[in-house]
Amino acid sequence: MSSTEKHTFQAEIAQLLDIVIHSLYTDKEIFIRELISNAADATEKLKFQQTSGQAVFQPEAELKISLATDEEGKTLTFTDAGIGMTHAELIENLGTIAHSGSKAFLEQIKASQKEGPVDANLIGQFGVGFYSAFMVADKVSVFTRSSQPGEEGWKWESDGKTGYEIEPAADLPRGTKIVLHLRDEAYAKETEVESIIKRYSNFVPFPIELNGKVVNTVQAIWTRSKNEVTEEEYNQFYEYVGHDAEAPLYRFHFNADAPLAIRSLLFVPSKSIETFGMGRAESEVHLYCRKVLIESKAKGLFPEWLRFLKGVVDSEDLPLNISRETMQDSALMQKLNRVLTGRFLKFLDEESRSDAEKYAKFFAEHGPCLKEGAVTDYEHREPLSKLLRFESSFTEKGKQTSFADYVSRMVEEQKEIYYILAPSREAAEASPFYEVLREKKFEALFLYDPRDEFVMDHLREFDGKPLKAAEKADLSLDQEATALSEEEATALAGFIKETLGERVHEVRASKRLVGSPAIAVESDKFMTSSMRRMMKALNRDSGGGGGAFESKPDLEINPNHSMIAQLEKMRHTDAALAAQVAEQIYDSARVTAGLLDDPREMLGRMNELLEKLLTK
Secondary structure, eight states, X not given: OOOOEEEEOOHXXXXXXXXXXXXXXXXXXXXXXXXXXXXXXXXXXXXXXXXXXXXXXXXXXXXXXXXXXXXXXXXXXXXXXXXXXXXXXXXXXXXXXXXXXXXXXXXXXXXXXXXXXXXGGGGTTOOOGGGGGGGTEEEXXXXXXXXXXXXXXXXXXXXXXXXXXXXXXXXXXXXXXXXXXXXXXXXXXXXXXXXXXXXXXXXOSSOEEETTEEOOOSOOGGGSOGGGSOHHHHHHHHHHHHOOXXXXXXXXXXXXXXXXXXXXXXXXXXXXXXXXXXXXXXXXXXXXXXXXXXXTTOSSXXXXXXXXXXXXXXXXXXXXXXXXXXXXXXXXHHHHHHHHHHHHHHHHHHHHHHOHHHHHHHHHHHHHHHHHHHHHOSTTHHHXXXXXXXXXXXXXXXXXXXXHHHHHHOOTTOOSEEEEEOSSHHHHXXXXXXXXXXXXXXXXXXXXXXXXXXXXXXXXXXXXXXEEEGGGOOOOOOOSOOSSOHHHXXXXXXXXXXXXXXXXXXXXXXXXXXXXXXXXXXXXXXXXXXXXXXXXXXXHHTTSTTGGGOXXXXXXXXXXXXXXXXXXXXXXXXXXXXXHHHHHHHHHHHHHHTOOSOXXXXXXXHHHHHXXXXXX
């Protein structure tokens, strides 16, 4: 008489199995990760039984997970020495898929199908990863023996279609052996299986042997305390996860239990590929759950501007779908993002204050990403502003300062933080807009990166102090006497305005110039000359020609400059020549402000003036 028991899947279970096999997983290779994870769970439970003093069958059996490939026989075998299963547990765990609520689950699936494609996120609470094996196997055989002393061994077998069979199996060791009879022989190849193990299960906390060779040799050091990890282990791990032989600039090993259970190990590379013009970097932070890879180069784990980070984040709090491939709770992912980002920014702030020289190296490489964050990420704008660095009139060439240090040096009568946009330090120091700041001994930040203006525009203030472009600053010098009286300066301004006509918005006497005869200033109170240039260039590049952003600036004349004083005299004796000089002064001011695109007319006029001077 046969001792084989034949069981038929219930109709709803057969439907559910069909969904698992055909609709749920995007990558077939995931089945290896699922079966290894199940083996690791069974081994962990056995380890707990032993440490808690419970009697187990074959206590000397080694706690490891073994895989064996057979290309000729087209099989892949998984073996563990975990807790195994009794007859009743076999039926409960393998004979009834999602036994804890398969009927309710199936009703949810059917309801979602009426509205569109099946939502895989519905499946998160059902542990049915074992059935992913049927994506690649025509038949699955399970040999198992419980760790409970006195229990016998059993064989479970199914084609994944109609039902399964169970029969006694003598002389089995403790644990579970799963034999997959494969449709696709690719998964019977050792090199293919090894590659998948290293991709998804490299940090499983038990040795994984493939055909007798241990393949998971890198440890999950992020789960250990910092004082338990050596410098050599950190460097080896970074080389593995970062694919970078050069030591990282920073290492951030952060563990927390609240508000989320987080184990993370992040690295900042010493070099940015973006500074070498190698395109936009891609995040290389990988998301794990209990040391099992959930998502390689995880999207949404950090904001885009932290894309230079490399490393791992492991959280036990992640609610996953059945395939471990999709996050169920986007709100939780956002919370994870906020916690990690906030803590990393705090770490950078601490590092910047403890070792300014090292931080300067970091900012030279990855500063553009922080600036991007300051522009695009309102939530983290304040902590990011503390991390920005710029040269200033109070620093040596090549040295940078922070907003906080700038504020600490502000004189009592100074109410704003001033900055000058220029291509170089020399250009910034020669700028007419710097003259009043230098005379008043007000510090000026020197901004050389065109993106810096957008940063300032979005930050608006720091520590309650407004950020102000020097050309927009309402500053004046206390001058007891000038070469021109107030009436003469006003009259000359009127003459120049009449000469220039619609080319200039307004002409007025300046109270902030020292060595320059005149400056051209944006008439739009919300736009600087550099922003005007940028917008004009963008408009031109997009096919607009740039005309929409043509400049019509204000002109400020220096009533204490000898050239302006001589012009006032000349307009009474030779108005035509004075008009030419006025136009030349205006164009020279526009050149200084970067607002003159075509200098040909100015150069022609200059030649005429030189000819008149030489023929006198």
